[in-house]
Amino acid sequence: MKGLRIIVILVVAFVFAVPVWWFMSADEKERQFDESEPDLPPMSVKIDKEEFLRLRSEQVDLLRGFDTAKQDSRTKAVRELERREAELGNRPGSESDISWRALGPAPIPVNAATSYSGRVSAIAVHPTNANIVYVGTAFGGLYRSLDGGAHWTPIMDSALSLAIGSITISPTDPTTLFVGTGEATFSGLSFSGVGIYRISNAETTADLAGPFNLGTGGSDIFTGRSIGRIIVHPTDPNIIFVTSANGISGIGGNNTGLILPNAGVYRSVNAMSATPTFTQLPIQGTLAPSRSVVDAATEPGNPSRLLISVIGSGGDGGVYLTTNALDATPTFSRTLVTGDGNSPGRTEFAVNKTGSIVTVFAAAGTSNGTVFKSVDGGASFVPLAAGVGFCNPQCFYDIAIAVDQNDVNKLYLGGSPSRVFGRSIDGGASYQNSSSGLHVDTHAFAIAPSEPNTVYFGSDGGIWKTTNVQATPIVWQSLNNSTFSATQFMGIAL
16 A cells, blocks of 8 residues: 555646646746756757766865865865854754764774774874874874873864875974875875964874964965975974975866966975965976975974975976075975886985984885985985885885984885885885784884884785884884774775
């Protein structure tokens, strides 16, 4: 009987609805269609496949809160969502706390000892406490642990972007963090961000300020880009250097036709103010004002000596050095050419200063992965025979390198499946692979400054830790527990 009632209802609805449509004029039909689907042409108008795909892409972006014609549209959409939630919470009889409740997914168990979570893109460890660690994820936001990874707390879920590219702890106050949004790993799912956030009281209330993305002229210079590195002056936290690069903002590996701000290297001299501003530093020798800059490093204790890695076009990629980074207009010169036609030459740095000798290791995508070494602070480099091919075949995506600040010979290198984690005790002359239990596609290492045998490891599968990186074999502990839900969603259905 229930099925019969449903059929009767459908028939009645059809009988009453069809005559209404049947007797409508052509203009009325078209007007009704236009009002319900304002962005699509009338059904009688034929469009080619390319135009259909363009319209479909725009519609999907619009549903995501991303209007191709307006660079800040997603930001405004999130702000409007927050306003409506607050308004709903203030209505009589409604719940006062309109909030999201996490449903998962929890990390995926592989065996009794290991689980996999989402991609980890950045790690920062407290300078004097190896158990305090901050982990940035590809699109799951920023997590904090106060107990060495046994428990995690998300501390940036209210941000306008949860794609994290970099984390830096202020040298003068370890409870202050600078977090760059947008992931600079150049994959089809490496999403762009909205600029930089500053977190104060990071170990307790984690007070969020930002996003900061304005140039000195008032224009947005970071939205739609990714932040690869933030360097904070060792004694003045108002001075920071920021590198920006490409990021994905739409579907299909594109930026949906936006006119994006210049990628490059930027400097702020008021980073601790309520409204920091940034100035782009020209990179002499590059062929255009916009070049993706992936990583940067300074000489320990000397922020005037700054190295940056440029993704080139037309042969201008490589490592660029300035020794007057604090001047009004620093002077850069290229000291290493990277990229060989098969790789864009993405490069990551590790720096050690022992006495007056500044050693720089530059892990580049050249020849499917080559580590270059400098013993003069980046003024000149030589390639090391060991480690060649470490990021094959994804040198645009998988590169991580770190060096012990107390021992320049202890070097760690990771990339694609050929070398997930390699340990060197002779300054990169040779490596021993030790990756049992780890997930492939390496993105980040962090050596605990106060306990250099403790190393945190981040890859496509999440976050791991060892407390004795010099052991043979290295014992890795998975930190992908139930409080670390960083899996990157591909879609959702109701």
